[in-house]
């Protein structure tokens with residue numbers, strides 16, 4: 001999801017390009033005002049990736065987004081409630097053959113006495129789905145996110161039992177990078193292993209690209225997606241170069257590739273090639289030089305940038 005308002009077109013396009021560069025499959029943009037809704041056509045010209053408009057309260061924003069060529073609308077049942085206006089959105093979405101995601105979120109739900117959050121979220125979702133179905137609309141995607149792993153599990157399990165519509169999953173307000181990734185991984189891997197989830201988001205407070213990288217890594221780890229896996233040693237007193245810097249460069253350069261390859265970035269040539277012998281290709285530090293290896297066998301030695309280029313040429 002972008003952070004810049006779509007009305008701030010240059011910055012929003014720059015963020016879209018950053019998300020594209022790491023292989024984001026779907027990009028959501030918040031639509032808080034009319035200027036943002038009217039900017040969608042320009043944003044669409046900057047990317048081939050489908051864009052989703054997240055509508056804030058005003059149904060007219062959804063109608064403008066659809067006119068501007070958006071690929072999907074997200075409606076929060078707590079924010080867009082008027083059935084007459086929802087009918088207008090449904091008619092426009094049907095005419096353009098685009099889906100609507102009914103996206104309930106714990107942060108925006110109002111709890112009545114005695115009701116727990118999972119019940120409240122499910123009821124909000126069900127109410128909106130009933131309305132869309134009564135209008136003959138079935139291009140529906142469902143999502144209901146909590147910030148608690150247990151609640152997220154119960155809620156999405158219930159949704160999956162009752163509906164056959166695609167489900168978007170995520171853990172809301174997951175937090176800073178490390179705790180956010182750990183908690184979201186725990187939540188989403190349980191759901192995905194149970195066959196629940198068609199699209200996903202890591203909602204992290206951090207650099208945009210990390211959400212995409214975390215999501216792709218989770219899918220690769222579960223065997224649900226192939227791609228280049230970059231492994232790196234944790235470094236120790238033997239380390240002879242900047243492992244983190246070069247692992248990041250390689251990871252970003254290979255982010256969109258879908259071949260099942262493992263690439264290693266190791267701190268030293270003493271142990272690195274041996275420790276990473278399962279990797280298809282790798283680099284290891286060696287003082288002023290870096291060694292390039294294949295399946296644990298050293299093949300070449302040279303300056304870091306030269307060996308980096310050699311490795312990337314093998315892959316890309």
Ligand code: SF4
Nearest residue numbers: 233236239267268272
């Ligand atoms: S590869 Fe070398 S630098 Fe990295 S952890 Fe192993 S011994 Fe230490």
